[in-house]
Amino acid sequence: MRVSRALLGAFVFAAVLDLVSLVVGFRAGHLVVKPLLMPLLAAFAARAGGPRLLVAALLCGWGGDVLLLSDSDPAFMAGMASFAVGHVCYLVLFRRQGPPHARAGLLAVGYAVALVTLVVLLWPGLPAGLRVPVAGYSTLLTAMAYTAGTRLGPVAGFGGALFTVSDTLIATGVADWPQPPGPDFWIMLTYVAAQFLLVQGVLGTLAERRAPAAAYREVRSTTP
Numbered sequence: 001m002r003v004s005r006a007l008l009g010a011f012v013f014a015a016v017l018d019l020v021s022l023v024v025g026f027r028a029g030h031l032v033v034k035p036l037l038m039p040l041l042a043a044f045a046a047r048a049g050g051p052r053l054l055v056a057a058l059l060c061g062w063g064g065d066v067l068l069l070s071d072s073d074p075a076f077m078a079g080m081a082s083f084a085v086g087h088v089c090y091l092v093l094f095r096r097q098g099p100p101h102a103r104a105g106l107l108a109v110g111y112a113v114a115l116v117t118l119v120v121l122l123w124p125g126l127p128a129g130l131r132v133p134v135a136g137y138s139t140l141l142t143a144m145a146y147t148a149g150t151r152l153g154p155v156a157g158f159g160g161a162l163f164t165v166s167d168t169l170i171a172t173g174v175a176d177w178p179q180p181p182g183p184d185f186w187i188m189l190t191y192v193a194a195q196f197l198l199v200q201g202v203l204g205t206l207a208e209r210r211a212p213a214a215a216y217r218e219v220r221s222t223t224p
Contacts, residue, residue, distance in 0.1 A: 007044040014040060015192045022185040030184075031069060037192060038062035045199050053093040054202050060086030061195060073129075076174075080137050083167075087144040090198065097205055100150040107149055115142045118168060125175030134171055141167055148198060156201025162194035 014036050021029030042058035060082050067079030119135045126134055145164050149157025169187045173179055180186055 004044060004047045007040055007047055011037065011040040011044060011196075018192075019185060019189060022182065022188060034069065034188070035062065035066050038065060038195065041195060041199060045203070048203055049206065050199065050203055051093060051206075053089045054199065057086040057089035057093070058195065058199070060089060073127075077130075077133065080133060084137055084140055087140045090144045091140075091147055093202065094144070094147040094151045094156075097151045101153070104146075104150040107146060111142050111146045114164075115139060118171075122171055122175045125177065126171075127174075130174065134174075138167075138171070148201065152201045152205050155204060156198050159194045159197030159201055162190045162197065166190035166194060 014033050018030055018033040018037065021027070021033060038058045038061045042055045042062070045058060046055050063082035064079040064086070067075045067082060070076075115138060119138055122134065123131055141164055145157075145160030148160035166187050169179070169183055169190070173183060
């Protein structure tokens with residue numbers, strides 16, 4: 001328990017340090033701290049009993065984080081591919097958590113409309129070589145967010161939604177749309193919160209499912 005708390009504390013401290021670095025324009029701090037975030041969160045998830053697919057998804061996020069520190073087009077494509085693999089890990093993990101919750105159809109319509117609208121609006125502003133990859137990645141990201149919300153509940157669902165916000169900010173920047181002040185801060189804030197909430201959603205769901213089994217074993221052990 002102490003190790004888990006220490007790892008979570010280190011993650012939170014690193015996240016705050018990274019965000020402060022972005023606010024004050026200390027790029028060196030961002031370059032040093034950003035690559036530490038997902039390994040710390042992955043270590044916490046593993047220590048807390050998280051499944052391997054959860055840890056794998058976070059490590060894929062780490063790969064994307066490191067690659068996106070470069071401004072080159074090949075690094076951007078590789079980073080997007082790394083995140084895409086992470087979304088596949090999330091999708092497989094989430095689909096194992098049982099059937100969709102009620103109102104899944106309504107959420108599906110909402111995400112589908114948002115996805116099509118975004119891709120149509122972004123398409124003209126994206127470099128020709130990025131249009132199809134971004135559309136494909138956006139579809140995969142949307143599927144992950146939808147599955148998080150319908151298989152795990154509101155915590156993971158909010159995390160999935162924040163992930164779409166973070167990556168939408170990146171995509172609009174690539175398409176040269178007007179950006180909010182300090183876009184890198186908002187990208188990292190929504191991204192870090194998204195990954196944390198996805199972890200919490202998975203761990204919470206697993207804890208809820210383990211509790212009845214633990215209670216049953218306790219009853220059996222005390223039954224004469």
